[in-house]
Amino acid sequence: xxxxxxxVQKSLELNLFFGRIMKEHMIFMExxxxxxxxxxxxxxxxxxxxxxxxxxEAIALSDEVIxxxxxxxxxxxxxxxxxxxxxxxxxxGICINKDITLAELELxxxxxxxxxxxxxxxxxxxxxxxxxxxxxxxxxKEYVLEGVLNCSIHIALYPLLLEHLIEEAxxxxxxxxxxxxxxxxRNTILEQEAFWxxxxxxxxxxxxxxxxxTEKELLDITNKFAILFEELEQKTKEATKEDIPVITEENLKxxxxxxxxxxxxxxxxxxxxxxxxxxxxxxxxVLREANHYIRLLKSFKKVK
Numbered sequence: 467x468x469x470x471x472x473x474v475q476k477s478l479e480l481n482l483f484f485g486r487i488m489k490e491h492m493i494f495m496e497x498x499x500x501x502x503x504x505x506x507x508x509x510x511x512x513x514x515x516x517x518x519x520x521x522x523e524a525i526a527l528s529d530e531v532i533x534x535x536x537x538x539x540x541x542x543x544x545x546x547x548x549x550x551x552x553x554x555x556x557x558x559g560i561c562i563n564k565d566i567t568l569a570e571l572e573l574x575x576x577x578x579x580x581x582x583x584x585x586x587x588x589x590x591x592x593x594x595x596x597x598x599x600x601x602x603x604x605x606x607k608e609y610v611l612e613g614v615l616n617c618s619i620h621i622a623l624y625p626l627l628l629e630h631l632i633e634e635a636x637x638x639x640x641x642x643x644x645x646x647x648x649x650x651x652r653n654t655i656l657e658q659e660a661f662w663x664x665x666x667x668x669x670x671x672x673x674x675x676x677x678x679x680t681e682k683e684l685l686d687i688t689n690k691f692a693i694l695f696e697e698l699e700q701k702t703k704e705a706t707k708e709d710i711p712v713i714t715e716e717n718l719k720x721x722x723x724x725x726x727x728x729x730x731x732x733x734x735x736x737x738x739x740x741x742x743x744x745x746x747x748x749x750x751x752v753l754r755e756a757n758h759y760i761r762l763l764k765s766f767k768k769v770k
Contacts, residue, residue, distance in 0.1 A: 474585055474589050476645060477593055478528045480641055480642070482524050486566075491607075492514035495607075497558045497745065513602065513606060520599065527585065528573060532573065539758065541757040544754060550735070550736055550747045562747075614628065624675065637661065655766050656702055659713065659766070660699050662717075667695030670688045684731075691723075691724050702717065718763040734749075
């Protein structure tokens with residue numbers, strides 16, 4: 467069972483990370499739907515706005531409360547996030563609340579922070595509202611995926627990418643439900659590592675598919691990462707509890723490598739030096755997910 471402090475801290479950290487991820491999923495879907503599906507564009511935009519409201523609440527509750535590890539991880543925002551948002555907004559015409567990013571860049575951690583007893587109640591209510599919102603988000607994503615698969619909806623995103631967005635949403639919802647029962651994630655370390663290996667591998671595949679055919683070197687690198695993480699995912703799934711130290715070290719090494727690649731890629735997208743159909747915010751988005759995975763792996767190494 468989680469203590470009150472653990473519950474509050476883990477809830478806010480989860481919502482700051484995944485709330486932004488979900489908001490950006492809506493931006494990517496909104497930017498990729500055809501005009502014929504204007505009703506879906508409007509629904510995606512409304513869901514995006516709902517997450518912006520959630521993020522504002524989470525930020526207001528989080529300063530000095532969240533851990534130094536999360537603040538320092540660059541999983542909430544990076545040095546590229548603000549520029550990536552500005553460029554993406556200009557390219558797509560989709561309104562992005564950049565004040566949220568500015569506020570997140572100012573978040574601090576204070577291990578001696580004493581917060582009011584009422585904070586736990588506020589967080590509990592916030593989590594419940596997000597759970598309801600996540601059910602709507604998953605339903606929306608599944609509806610779009612079904613339409614794509616039966617050829618009634620066109621979207622410039624791969625079906626596998628839509629499934630990828632759904633799996634991340636379901637993981638977020640699962641963690642929220644666990645937290646409301648004051649439980650740590652019920653999936654094991656190896657299950658979590660296998661999940662994120664799959665995510666990292668799919669990121670490489672999606673980037674490969676969005677690159678211009680002339681970007682030969684980048685195409686080759688993404689292909690190698692796709693193969694590497696597919697192998698690591700399988701190896702992690704077959705591992706036992708005794709294998710965790712070795713597997714975690716291997717996954718951490720690979721995660722750091724793809725993080726460096728994504729960092730260079732995000733810089734290239736922001737500076738318009740890569741030929742692709744990738745919007746800059748997507749580059750920053752996948753970079754933050756790599757940073758999140760690296761923090762998780764470092765925490766797993768501390769588990770005895």
